[in-house]
Amino acid sequence: MTLKDMSPLAHAHAWPTLPASPTRRQALRAAAAAALAAAWGPGRAQTAGPSTSPPAVMTRFAATAREASVLRIDSSTDTALFAPAIRDFQRLYPSVTVQYTDRQSLDIHARALALAGARGAAPAVDVAEAPDLLISSSPDLQTQLANDGYALSHQSPQTRELPEGAHWRREAFTLGADAVVMAYNPRLLNPALAPRTRGQLLALLRQSGSPLQGRIGTYDALRSGLGYLLATQDSRFDSTASVLLAAMGASKARLGDHIEPLLDRLEQGELALVYNVPASYALARMAGGSSLRVIVPEDYTLLTTRVALIPASARHPELARPFLDYLLSPQGQAVLARDTRLLPVRQAVAAARDGRALALPGQPGPLPAAEGAAPSGSAWRLLSPGLGLLVYLDPLKRQRFLQAWATSLGVPGAGHGAGER
Structure with missing residues (x-):
């Protein structure tokens, strides 16, 4: 994992490419993929080479005022795409530093299970690095976490305005489609x-x-x-x-x-x-x-969905709640639509329901x-x-x-x- 500190002013408009070095796991996957490719004959589907999943990359968005707290987020959305929303949120909460880690959805799920102490979960994860918010492009895995009791409920004026179909049990929330x-x-x-x-x-x-x-x-x-x-x-x-x-x-x-x-x-x-x-x-x-x-x-x-939830293992759910509310607000939805090109959640639900x-x-x-x-x-x-x-x-x-x-x-x-x- 690599860590990048982003100055709130120097990088306000330029989001860097986040490099990643190959891990031992990738090397093993590469060898396995090469062996499979050699064994496959004509007329067979082929992998596009070794595992192309990038390793997790952590980016620290420093508070624009004196730091009072750190919000940790695990997300499967590319950092460069989500950065404008984080910066916009920090204009409302300038004392919050956001530690954003870009991970694959399977990794997000496995780490959440490990932190929750789920039976058969992956090796233990450092509790000090426990995320306060999970954002994933796999709504099925997010639903499973909520269904198994690993998510906190969240109710606010923003969540109460969501249409049916945009959330599940006030625990898993659709940010966009x-x-x-x-x-x-x-x-x-x-x-x-x-x-x-x-x-x-x-x-x-x-x-x-x-x-x-x-x-x-x-x-x-x-x-x-x-x-x-x-x-x-x-x-x-x-x-x-x-x-x-x-x-x-x-x-x-x-x-x-x-x-x-x-x-x-x-x-x-x-x-x-x-x-x-x-x-x-x-x-x-x-x-x-x-x-x-x-x-x-x-x-x-x-229409696949980007789904957020506050894990039961969150160390600072009080920080995750206002950020989740921001993402669901008209202001946050406009920023997400502009920079991530996700369809706003209310429009997507209406289209599927009413044929819009x-x-x-x-x-x-x-x-x-x-x-x-x-x-x-x-x-x-x-x-x-x-x-x-x-x-x-x-x-x-x-x-x-x-x-x-x-x-x-x-x-x-x-x-x-x-x-x-």
């Missing part, structure tokens, strides 16, 4: 051929001389918490999900446990299309001048910088925290699902790893 889309490189895939539905994607994969042969990418559900969630929800809403996976496997799909390296390969021309992309990541690149294009599927569109159109954040129009007609209300699939997301967290069901996923995709040797998330 992210449309799950397809992204493609127009230099490698003619826009006229770009699929608007999963059925069209399947037909394109099966086409002789398909431009997607060896050039389609998606999440590795065996190694990514969000990838697993999206794969399970595809199987829930699409009766042909296994057929699509098989076609991806036959096309030698490239798998990754983090979306950024897959998008890097897409921009570099190694991939032509990436399936199941959180729109916020692609839109951020497009805002920076990337030529990538985004397709909002017309058959149905998953959604605008992708940072762009004008109903579905700007994106292709495909806006799905009807019945086609939005909001993955908000709740008991329905716990179905696939049952250990036996999880193992069976991942074995079926790996078999459909043509990934060998999934039997042991399928029991791990």
Whole structure:
């Protein structure tokens, strides 16, 4: 883990790239991935190389006034994207230093269980570093923590104004939603051929001389918490999900446990299309001048959520509560929509419930910088925290699902790893 101290003035407008050195665990994963790659034959899906998950990186946002307290946050949102919200919060609470650690969602979950003393949890975590707030892109794992008694309830004027579907038991709160889309490189895939539905994607994969042969990418559900969630929800809403996976496997799909390296390969021309992309990541690149294009599927569109909770192990819940209220306030929601490109929670819930159109954040129009007609209300699939997301967290069901996923995709040797998330 690396630690960066950010001066409140010197870095007010420039958020640095956070470097990370390879860990021993990554080296072991790299060796295992190399062995698997050597064993796989033609027509098999392949990982996009060794584990691409960055190690945890801690950033300290110093108080702008005399420091009185430290708020610790574990989050799966990139630090650079969340920094403006932290700085805006510190304008309201200038004596609070924020220690923000960017972690993978699986790591956030494992550490929370360890701090709670859960049976079978990972090795003990230093209590002095216990986070006061958890923010994760895996609403299923956050729901599980709350359901198992590892979250504190929070009620305030801000939480009482939230619509049903934006929270679970006043313990797990949706901060925003992210449309799950397809992204493609127009230099490698003619826009006229770009699929608007999963059925069209399947037909394109099966086409002789398909431009997607060896050039389609998606999440590795065996190694990514969000990838697993999206794969399970595809199987829930699409009766042909296994057929699509098989076609991806036959096309030698490239798998990754983090979306950024897959998008890097897409921009570099190694991939032509990436399936199941959180729109916020692609839109951020497009805002920076990337030529990538985004397709909002017309058959149905998953809306995954960013969920926050105050863990029962928090040392300073009194600091987490005002920050959570800030994130849920109109001011905080506007900052999140602008800088993280998340859909505001109230708009996402209304769209899924009432069939309202959604605008992708940072762009004008109903579905700007994106292709495909806006799905009807019945086609939005909001993955908000709740008991329905716990179905696939049952250990036996999880193992069976991942074995079926790996078999459909043509990934060998999934039997042991399928029991791990």
